[in-house]
Amino acid sequence: MRPFTHAALTRPLLCALALAxxxxxxxxxxxxxxxxxxxxxxxxxxxxxxxxxxxxxxxxxxxxxxxxxxxxxxxxxxxxxxxxxxxxxxxxxxxxxxxxxxxxxxSQNLTSLPAVKISASSINSPQTSLDYSRDELNAVQPRDVKELFKKDAAVAVGGSIPVNQKVYVRGVEETAMAVSIDGGRQNNKVFHHNATNLIDPSLLKAVRASAGVAAADDGPGAIGGSLVYETVDVEDLLSPQRNFGGFVDGRYSSNGDQLTTGASIYGRNSGFEALFYLNHTNGDDYEDGEGDTVRFTEPGLLSKLSKVAYEDEQVGRFELSMENVNDESQRPYRANFVGLTVGRPVPESRVYDLTRESLNFNYSRDTAQGLWNPSVTIASGETELETREVPLDDPTALIVYTGITESQSMTVKNTFYTRFGEIVAGVDHYDDSAIFRYEGDPDLEEQAENLGVFIQMRQTIGEQLNLSYGIRHDQQDFTGTDGSSHDDSGTSGNIAADYQINDYLTAKAAYAQVWGGVALAENFILNGGWSYDNIKAVEAENYSFALRTLVGGAFAEATLYQTDIENGRTPSYGGGPDLAANFKIDGYDIVVGFLGQRGEITMKYANIESEMDGIVASSYDGNYFTVPLGEIITISGTLNLSQVPVTLGMDAEFALENDAVEDSGAKQDSYTVVNAYVNYAATDNLNLRLSIDNLTDESYTDRASYGQEFTTVKTLLEPGRSIILSARLGF
Missing domain, CATH: 3.55.50.30 (Phage tail protein beta-alpha-beta fold)
Known part of the structure; x- marks a missing residue:
């Protein structure tokens, strides 16, 4: 028998005392x-x-x-x-x-079901208009950004294929927002006929948007708010008891015989972790709702993601991520619509080779307490578009144009957890450039360098009031194609409040005044003969008001918002670099829904109007700022069956007729598109899904796509009905 000691008695006494x-x-x-x-x-x-x-x-x-x-x-x-x-x-x-x-x-009384929750995408947080978690993204299984945002009436995505898709959050185009991916600033405005941010959403962990009013630590240039994308980490894919895993994906779409294949492998050991992912889609042109083949729409997406990291509780987390997304194929000459019935003759198609790549380093140590919680992000990003065309007057020639945008950025900040609240303070810097290249001619380039300082306070006062407010100051040095330099600076401020009136009702309000500096022009219109004498910085005012309620499983929210942009840069090749316009984008949206034990149903309505210099904005003159949207309704729902691991889901979009743009030549037609799916978790490692997109085979052009209001534009119709089979096998 082991001898009795004081230590043997002391240990349990100390444990009992600590527990007490x-x-x-x-x-x-x-x-x-x-x-x-x-x-x-x-x-x-x-x-x-x-x-x-x-x-x-x-x-x-x-x-x-x-x-x-x-x-x-x-x-x-x-x-x-x-x-x-x-x-x-x-x-x-x-x-x-x-x-x-x-x-x-x-629980002995409950069948284990997938977690169903009210998330920020339905019930918003003080300064966030949407917030998708990894669980929500897994439920949607988006193939592109259009599918990513399809349940939100206030978020529209124009374009029918990834290479021409653009995102509009409450009517504001993403290029007028501060966009980041894994903390890296995005500067991807190359050509108005193609996508701005080419994204593969397959391995996104989270998506957050602060429409209109963005926090100071979201970055510079948040004219219409901020849009934040985060890719997954190893811990998001592995259960706590496992250190190695992976999966293979397969998806077949009947419309265009399109096949997507993907694979990932990841692991961790002693604080180190690594992840590698590859995804590829190929196939043929899709058919529209009328059964006609939409030429030059075949998929050509290839994406790669690599991450390595080291994490220690005392030291913090170090992470290096590399991403490359490419789409290369024959596209309509102007990739965002089929063609024009007027104007100069051009080839029917040309090759668009669009690549976005990034290299990001992130360090963070967040203990959720104390005064030392540093974070450092160093990022390098580039988007390159190469177009290749055979001119009509010389079939033996090949014309190649190249646009390259680059951004080198860094953010250093610290979070102070005090008894008054959470304070984030820091500095950020970016060096952006836009280059146009044509063999035999000198390169044309605009460049902007910016240094900013910021502080953002988030605090709870009493039990009912949450506040978020901050300020930032930016100093920018802009250089034009003629080599001229223009220095300017400005200050931005924001405040947002969330007040819980009672147990069922909460009021929200937010306001921001933003100085955005001079935005770079798109590469494909740069002109070496431009004079920049009258170039001005863009500024904006944003506000929003909202009421939300939650009673049992029922929830509702109504939001009123407006964005006013002054000196929004609208340059043209022949008109000059300093053309500018004022934009007013206002609207409201309503969300109602019900959350039950086994599922939920949500309806969202958005009514958004856009003006340019006091006149209804069209999809042409609103380029890089807004697009006519009008009224859009979305309905989505899920149902988890109780006896089997099966989830039924559906979503529908109803775009109402919009005659506000009729002065441009035509109104925007109404349409209804319905999608449905059944998801079967066959085993812990095998997930199967059967989907039917565009169930009624509707023939339509997406509300946010280019040219519907012009009689001289032949628009791109969306894909017709498609039956999709997908599977993921984990190991």
Whole structure:
């Protein structure tokens, strides 16, 4: 027998004392609501984080939470409410023991179902208009940015294929927003006939938009808000008990016999982790709703993502990511529409070879407490478009034009967690360029360099008011194609408030005044003969007001918003570099829905109007700022079957007729498009899905696509009905 020692007695006494203190501490705080802002992530990790931060004695078997994800949270809750929200829909329940500590058990009364939650995409946070988590992205399984945003009436995506798709958030084009991918600034405005940000959403972890009013730490140039994309990390793909894994994807679409294949492999060991991903799509031109082949629309997407990282609790996380997305194929001569019935004769098609690549380094150490939580991002990004065409007057010749945009950026900031709130302060810098190249001619280039300082405060006052406010100052040096230099500076400010009126009703308001400097012109219109004497910086004012309610499983929100842009740069090759216009984009959207134990249904309505210099803006003169949208309704819903791991889903878009643009020659026609799917989780590692896109075989042009209001433009019709089979096998 081992001899009895004082240590043998002391250890259990100390453990019991610690548990008693922790239980007492939690008892004091269990009924006190405080503000929580928690990203979606592994359930076990987030439960442990909340328990540690609040001194909650929580112990559970890690196998119970293996492979489960928890939702994002943003609001005022007691600690116990947070724990219950995190496990909602997981098939687990929170059990309090006699000693006051907590544990997790499998619920005997619930069938384990995929977590269903009210997320920020339905009920918005103070300064965010949409926020997609990894779970939500997995449910949608988007193939392109159009599918990514298809459930949001206030987010429109013009274009029928990735190479010509552009995103409009509450009527504002993405080029008028501060866009980042994995923290790296995006400068991808090459040619108005193709996409601005070529993105493969297959491995996105999160998407967040702050429409209109963006925080100071979202970056410079947030004229119409910010748009943030994040790609997955290894921990998003591996359960806590595993250190290695991967998957293979396959997707077949009957419309155009299009096949997508993808594969990823990832692992971690002793703090190190690595991820590699490859995705490719090929096939034929698709058919529209009338059964006609839409020429030059064959898929040509190839994307690659690599990540390596090291993380240590004391030191922080170091991450290096490399991404390359390419789309190369024969496209309509002007890739965003079929052709013109007037004007100079041009070839029917030409090759568009569009590539976006980036190299990002991120370091962060966020302890969620204290005054030292640094973050550093160093990013290099480039988008290159090469067009190749055979001129009509010389079939033996080949004309090649090349546009290259580059951005080198860096952000250094620190988060201070104080008793007054959370303060983020830092500096950022970018060096952007736009180059046009044609063999035999000198390169044409515009360049802009910017240094900014910023501070953003986020705080909770009492139990009902959440505030976010900040300021930034930017100094820009702009250089034109003639070598002339133009220095300017300006200050931007923002404030957003979220006030909980009672248990059911919350009011929100936000305002921002933004100085954006001089935006670079698109590469394909640069002119060496331009004079920049009257070039001016762009400025904007944004505001929004909202009311939201949540009663049981029912929720609703109404938002009114407006963006006023002054000196929005609208250069043209022959008109000069300093042409400018004022834009007014205003509207409102309404969200209503119901969340049940096994699913949810949501309806969203948006009514958006756009003006340029006091006249209704068209898709031509609104380039890089806005597009006519009018009224759009979306309906989406999911149902989880109780006895089998099957989810049924649908979404529909109703675009109402828009005659506001009729002065341009034609109105925008109404249309209805319906999509449906059934998803079957055959095993833990095998997921199967059958989808039918455009169920009614509607023949239509997307509301945000170019040229519908012009009688001289033949628009690109969207794909007709398509039956899609997809599978993912994990290992």
């Amino acid at each position: 203190c922790a239980t007492a501490t939690f008892a004091d705080t269990a009924t006190q609501a405080q503000h929580y802002e928690l990203a979606a992530g592994p359930l076990g990790r987030n439960l442990s984080l909340i328990a540690t931060q609040n001194g909650i004695p929580l112990a559970f078997d890690p196998a119970l939470t293996q492979g489960l994800q928890s939702p994002a949270l943003d609001g005022n809750y007691t600690p116990q409410q947070v724990l219950n929200l995190l496990i909602e829909g997981s098939g687990l329940k929170l059990i309090q023991k006699e000693d006051g500590s907590y544990t997790l058990e499998k």
